[in-house]
Amino acid sequence: MAPYLPESGMKVGYSVDDEREAAQQLDPSLPLLQDADLRDKIVLLRVDHNVVKKGRVQDQYRIDVTLATMYNIVERGGRPIIMTHIGRPLDKKTKAITVNKDDAVDAVVAYLQRKLRIKFVVPEFHITEPEGIVDIDTSVNWLIHDLKEGKIGGIYLPNTRWFAGEEDKGDKRERFVIQLAGLADVYVNDAFGSWQPHASTYQITKLLPSYAGLCLQDELFNVKLVLNPARPFVAVVAGAKYDTKIGPLKEIYKKVDKLILGGLIFNTFLCAKYGLKIAGVEESDIELARELVEQDKNEKKIVELPYVVESDVTDGRHEGKFRTISIKDSGSKEFKYVVDVDPKSFEEGPVLEALTSAKTIFVNAVMGLVPHFWQGTRKMDEVIDRNRDAQKFFGGGDTLQVFKRLLPGIYHEAMDSPKYYLFTGGGTVLKVLEEGDPFGLDIVKALVENKRQRA
Numbered sequence: 001m002a003p004y005l006p007e008s009g010m011k012v013g014y015s016v017d018d019e020r021e022a023a024q025q026l027d028p029s030l031p032l033l034q035d036a037d038l039r040d041k042i043v044l045l046r047v048d049h050n051v052v053k054k055g056r057v058q059d060q061y062r063i064d065v066t067l068a069t070m071y072n073i074v075e076r077g078g079r080p081i082i083m084t085h086i087g088r089p090l091d092k093k094t095k096a097i098t099v100n101k102d103d104a105v106d107a108v109v110a111y112l113q114r115k116l117r118i119k120f121v122v123p124e125f126h127i128t129e130p131e132g133i134v135d136i137d138t139s140v141n142w143l144i145h146d147l148k149e150g151k152i153g154g155i156y157l158p159n160t161r162w163f164a165g166e167e168d169k170g171d172k173r174e175r176f177v178i179q180l181a182g183l184a185d186v187y188v189n190d191a192f193g194s195w196q197p198h199a200s201t202y203q204i205t206k207l208l209p210s211y212a213g214l215c216l217q218d219e220l221f222n223v224k225l226v227l228n229p230a231r232p233f234v235a236v237v238a239g240a241k242y243d244t245k246i247g248p249l250k251e252i253y254k255k256v257d258k259l260i261l262g263g264l265i266f267n268t269f270l271c272a273k274y275g276l277k278i279a280g281v282e283e284s285d286i287e288l289a290r291e292l293v294e295q296d297k298n299e300k301k302i303v304e305l306p307y308v309v310e311s312d313v314t315d316g317r318h319e320g321k322f323r324t325i326s327i328k329d330s331g332s333k334e335f336k337y338v339v340d341v342d343p344k345s346f347e348e349g350p351v352l353e354a355l356t357s358a359k360t361i362f363v364n365a366v367m368g369l370v371p372h373f374w375q376g377t378r379k380m381d382e383v384i385d386r387n388r389d390a391q392k393f394f395g396g397g398d399t400l401q402v403f404k405r406l407l408p409g410i411y412h413e414a415m416d417s418p419k420y421y422l423f424t425g426g427g428t429v430l431k432v433l434e435e436g437d438p439f440g441l442d443i444v445k446a447l448v449e450n451k452r453q454r455a
Contacts (some may be wrong), residue, residue: 008406025221027439031211031451033069033188036148038078042144044208046160046200047215048193048424049084049108051397057107058413061415062193062424069190069213070154078250079147081183082120083157083200084191088130090167097132099162109156110412120155121146125158132173136179138300144183160200173199181207188212189443192219193425197442202329205446206309208455212447215424220438222421223429226393227359227436231257238262238365238381242285248430252362255433258259259302260366264304264374269293270327275333280314302327307342309373310335315328317372340368341376346383355383360396362393364426366402378406385410392419 004013007103026032029111069259087103090096109120113204123140125133146152160175161288165176177199187204190213194201204210212220238243242265254258261269264285267278272289288326296302311322322343327335345351355361361384367376381403384392394400394414400422404411414420423429432438439445 029448033211036211038076041078041185043073043078044187044188045082045083046191048191052086052107055102065215081155085161086159096130120156131164166199177203182335201443202446207452210450217454219367223432232358234258235261235362238366239265242268248434251329251434256425262365273360281335304351305341305345307345308338309340311337311339340373343379346379361390364396395423395429420442
């Protein structure tokens with residue numbers, strides 16, 4: 001708490017310390033939204049609102065964490081044009097873009113309008129199959145006029161991946177970026193989860209004064225804490241395929257004191273270590289996992305979950321078709337589908353010790369094949385929450401959605417707890433852990449270079 005003194009010098013109130021310190025702790029080379037001149041400026045705001053499936057918002061959190069940036073822009077005299085990508089409409093092989101209403105921004109816009117009671121308008125552009133939106137039509141200038149006049153609260157562009165130039169690396173990208181920059185005076189990136197250097201996250205910084213939004217600042221600050229953790233440091237990592245996590249997993253292993261694996265990653269590790277066959281685990285992944293097994297023979301960082309759930313099928317939780325087993329004690333070398341971790345794995349022995357003694361815990365994991373098998377994940381999250389001393393970091397869309405669904409009370413407490421941080425981009429966190437530096441992300445380097453060029 002500090003006294004608030006207006007120009008008169010008379011104490012008329014006080015300000016409240018909200019304990020936020022992200023901006024003060026970041027590298028000064030990063031251009032911050034707080035330092036931008038926004039008065040009477042059109043601000044092009046890139047967010048990560050990739051939370052829509054089949055036309056419905058699945059995760060409001062990733063929208064809500066960008067509201068502070070939106071408010072900051074408007075409160076300081078700026079007028080926002082917002083953009084995000086949704087889904088993967090580009091076929092990487094054929095280069096065809098499929099424009100589907102299920103991948104539209106409409107559900108996000110409806111949510112924002114209900115939340116903020118502000119009118120947003122989505123411009124309509126001509127769509128050419130299979131190229132998508134080739135040009136930003138000049139008719140958008142009518143909307144920008146109304147935005148400046150205060151007749152509408154914001155413009156929300158169509159899905160950026162509907163535009164032919166968003167993921168292109170040639171002339172289409174250059175054309176799109178020039179048209180995009182022509183809409184605004186200032187660019188703000190608040191999309192930590194969109195780390196790929198696409199037109200709307202990277203190339204645009206070459207044409208407009210560019211700044212990091214408040215959400216991006218928070219994410220960069222907190223991922224630095226994961227890179228430089230209080231110890232003991234425990235990471236919990238799961239995934240549906242081993243080969244997509246191998247790079248980050250190698251780097252995470254180097255940094256942690258203990259590592260707990262889940263999902264198909266754990267199944268693959270078990271196959272590689274004990275010479276097992278588990279349904280759904282590919283031989284190519286087992287071969288990749290052998291390197292981790294060899295490494296762990298000496299360092300012994302991986303804490304194995306002792307009890308798992310084996311199921312005959314994966315299409316549901318059918319009575320009589322699943323069972324708890326101890327793989328090491330079963331005497332068998334072949335197993336059907338391992339679909340979850342039995343909750344008692346988290347209630348005893350080295351696993352419980354690791355989670356309760358940790359000072360930093362990073363979680364990018366759903367342990368079971370949800371929605372049918374969720375008991376292991378719920379117990380894991382409960383045990384982690386009981387560690388009141390640890391700084392807890394959760395990352396990944398699936399990780400957060402399952403956390404919210406299974407333990408809504410703890411989830412909502414975590415959203416405002418100084419002992420928790422919920423990352424909007426789990427994949428980006430893994431990328432940073434692999435690279436070892438959040439300022440190594442292309443989208444962050446682009447912002448830093450933009451500031452250097454303007455100096």
